[in-house]
Amino acid sequence: MADYKLDDLAVFVAVGREGNFTRAAAALGISPSAVGQTMRLLEERLGVRLLTRTTRSVTRTEAGEQLFKGLAPLLDSIEEQVDAAIDHSGRPSGTVRITADEFAARYVLWPRLKPLLDQYPDMTIELVTDYGLTDIVAQRMDAGVRLGDTLAADMIAAPIAPPLRLMTVASPEYLARHAMPRVPEDLPRHRCINLRLPTHGALYQWEYAKDGRDIRVRVDGPLIMNSVFQILQGCLDGVGLAQLPEGLVDGHIKQGELVEVLADWCEPFEGYHLYYPSRRQHTAAFRVVLEALRINPLA
The missing domain is CATH 1.10.10.10 (Winged helix-like DNA-binding domain superfamily/Winged helix DNA-binding domain)
Incomplete structure (x- = not known):
């Protein structure tokens, strides 16, 4: 032997x-x-x-x-x-590992997960920031957070956020130097800040919808980043137009630091879901996290 x-x-x-x-x-x-x-x-x-x-x-x-x-x-x-x-001890314990993009981790997950750290001292939460479509089984994650239209068919998905809206914004300084875009087709003539997608290395195409018409626009500009928070800063500094989640920019709009453009082309779409394998036996700690995050009971 x-x-x-x-x-x-x-x-x-x-x-x-x-x-x-x-x-x-x-x-x-x-x-x-x-x-x-x-x-x-x-x-x-x-x-x-x-x-x-x-x-x-x-x-x-x-x-x-x-x-x-x-x-x-x-x-x-x-x-x-x-x-x-x-789990038979009755105390949620152990580590729950979740992958999510930066915006979801900060604005969707953290406000609801933070109270659990004091409530369940034997439990550890690990948040892994990733824009890619992570294979949570292969990476030994307990769950992932992605938009509703990017979920794998063999996963259970629980909605954890309301519909999401991406807004196209620019600083007042930028708009003082450039004409206001009126339709998405105007964007190729503007300086735009691009997002590099990690999954396959391509640049994100800006998406718009109006009256049943969907448009994807390839934009160009002097700056490419792989973080929405970096893109936000570039936009605030007047580098160019950006397409960012509403929750990330609405405060800056109210303060007059950013201006929304193409508002009538930016319709809401299905928001974030927590997805996880259907066949895995889940711990008490994971069930606590699930209950804290989801906004509707699973069917």
């Missing part, structure tokens, strides 16, 4: 998921050198190479792939059973 320990197999699964010793070490809370040593000893004990190492990445060999596919669900199941046993 091969000489191995369950902890060693857990390290292998972490490396297999992350494809990197450093990220696996961070996930496990140990040093990268400990991960490397564990993997070397495990391969020696099993007598088979599980990983192919390069200077930039770590990939699974054919034997490693077979072992990973068999082990990962088993270790996940063990973790779920341990969490379920802990």
Whole structure:
């Protein structure tokens, strides 16, 4: 019988998921050198190479792939059973990991999650900021927050925010130097601040709707950013037009720091949802988070 320990197999699964010793070490809370040593000893004990190492990445060999596919669900199941046993204590505990974009994390999640930290001292909430469509199962997240029209079909989705409206805005200084856009087709002649999407590296196309007509506009300008808060600052500084969530800019509009344009083309659309796997057994901590966030009961 091969000489191995369950902890060693857990390290292998972490490396297999992350494809990197450093990220696996961070996930496990140990040093990268400990991960490397564990993997070397495990391969020696099993007598088979599980990983192919390069200077930039770590990939699974054919034997490693077979072992990973068999082990990962088993270790996940063990973790779920341990969490379920802990749940019998009656106290929500453990870590709930959620991925969301910056705006949702700050304006939708945080106001409702903050009270839970004092109410349930044994519970930890980890918020991971990400604009991409994260595979929450592969990344071992408990849930993700995305707009309603970008959800995977195999996920349960709970609405956690009302309809969202993106507003096109500019500073008074910018509009004093440039003509006011009247229709979306005017935007290519303006200096616009672009958002770089992390999922595939493309630039976000500004979306408009009016009287049943939908338009997507490719805009151009002197500034490209991957954060709505950075874009807001650029817009406040007069760099150009920006398309941003209403909740992020309405205070600046009231204070006269920004002006909305194309208002009649900016219709609300389905807002944020919390999505999570339908087959996973959820902990008491996750159920507490779900109840704090959702605005309507699940059907």
